Amino acid sequence: MSVDPVAAQRVWTASMGVSYPVLSDFHPKGQVSAAYGLYNEERGVSRRAVVIVDKEGIIRFKKIYDQTTGIPDAKDILVELEKAVPSTVK
DSSP states (O other), X not given: OBSSOHHHHHHHHHHHTOOSOOOBOTTTTTHHHHHTTOEETTTTEEOOEEEEEOXXXXXXXXXXXXXXXXXXXXXXXXXXXXXXXXXXXX
16 A cells, blocks of 8 residues: 555556555545554655555554665565465465
């Protein structure tokens, strides 16, 4: 999820090799990001993070990444997903 429009999200997820849809927190801008403690008021953007939420709505994994270090590695995300919600990664 990001506060970016859908077109910008598609470019970002494609750069990570992610083929599933992500959520847009575009309007009202940052409302969901703020609820997860990820909205940066100063910059008007969400912090770069990975949050894994299971089917019951329980946060199983949350990691905030430094904006300057690049994008999270998709393989690392899949490892965390498998640990958090076994049998979901194929």
